[in-house]
Amino acid sequence: MGSSTAANAAAVRPAPASKAIPKEMITIVDRPVIQYVVAEAVAAGIRDIVLVTHGSKSAIENHFDKHFELEASLEAKGKHELLAELRSIVPDDVNIISVRQPEPLGLGHAVLCARPVVGDDAPFAVLLPDVLVDAENLARNDLGCMLDAFDTSGRAQLMVEEVPRELTYKYGIVDTGGEIPAPGESRPLDGLVEKPPVEAAPSNLAVIGRYALPGSIFKLLAETPPGAGGEIQLTDAIETLRQREGVDAFRMRGKTYDCGHQLGYLEAILAYGQRHARYGAGFRELLSRYADKA
Numbered sequence: 001m002g003s004s005t006a007a008n009a010a011a012v013r014p015a016p017a018s019k020a021i022p023k024e025m026i027t028i029v030d031r032p033v034i035q036y037v038v039a040e041a042v043a044a045g046i047r048d049i050v051l052v053t054h055g056s057k058s059a060i061e062n063h064f065d066k067h068f069e070l071e072a073s074l075e076a077k078g079k080h081e082l083l084a085e086l087r088s089i090v091p092d093d094v095n096i097i098s099v100r101q102p103e104p105l106g107l108g109h110a111v112l113c114a115r116p117v118v119g120d121d122a123p124f125a126v127l128l129p130d131v132l133v134d135a136e137n138l139a140r141n142d143l144g145c146m147l148d149a150f151d152t153s154g155r156a157q158l159m160v161e162e163v164p165r166e167l168t169y170k171y172g173i174v175d176t177g178g179e180i181p182a183p184g185e186s187r188p189l190d191g192l193v194e195k196p197p198v199e200a201a202p203s204n205l206a207v208i209g210r211y212a213l214p215g216s217i218f219k220l221l222a223e224t225p226p227g228a229g230g231e232i233q234l235t236d237a238i239e240t241l242r243q244r245e246g247v248d249a250f251r252m253r254g255k256t257y258d259c260g261h262q263l264g265y266l267e268a269i270l271a272y273g274q275r276h277a278r279y280g281a282g283f284r285e286l287l288s289r290y291a292d293k294a
Contacts, residue, residue, distance in 0.1 A: 106231025128209030
């Protein structure tokens with residue numbers, strides 16, 4: 001699987017921080033959320049990244065573009081470590097391609113905007129930038145393992161994680177027919193229920209915004225009628241795909257941080273800050289100092 005699409009989510013939840021900048025550019029320690037998501041795709045073996053943006057999000061495209069004047073300035077000042085960090089944002093063997101979603105017509109429409117680049121014949125992954133998937137202490141990240149599952153089974157994969165049963169009403173919950181996959185394994189989907197009442201939830205496995213899909217999904221998306229709010233829903237096309245070809249739920253092993261919510265964002269800073277190569281020791285000292293004052 002050679003390409004991935006980092007698609008926009010419709011909601012802008014961490015306002016007012018994202019009032020003037022794209023929410024994907026909100027920083028976790030020393031880099032924006034979208035950079036972590038792109039790094040996740042690269043670590044999984046993907047080398048062609050398609051960013052689906054719109055006119056108000058040019059900062060995302062600029063972040064992954066070269067800044068010749070800044071690089072020249074850093075080199076002239078002998079700031080070689082910072083220069084190396086800047087150049088490592090996009091590895092030499094990775095292609096970043098941007099396409100525009102002219103109007104916000106839903107996640108399915110955002111994915112469909114990548115069709116001219118990805119094509120109908122190649123599988124691809126979709127990563128939503130609201131959620132960070134942490135691969136700490138894993139030899140291969142969850143996205144890579146999900147792509148392996150796609151290659152083995154030939155079926156689309158939806159990454160899921162366990163959530164507390166009493167919180168299932170907040171998520172898209174998968175139905176695996178009572179067969180709950182072990183971490184790192186997949187099970188066929190019997191269906192997907194969006195934000196069910198707790199008593200009606202078919203499981204406690206929630207979809208987290210990582211998908212491995214065949215190119216054939218584009219034709220289904222093009223044929224999917226708009227739903228509520230005039231939006232084209234990716235889940236509608238996935239349900240059609242499930243009925244025709246089958247779709248699996250892949251249960252992740254790592255941990256997620258929902259950066260679209262303030263507490264999830266703060267937790268991500270805590271997790272990534274404590275182990276940061278440069279700032280980790282100082283950050284841990286700060287945490288200890290403030291913990292003593294609590």
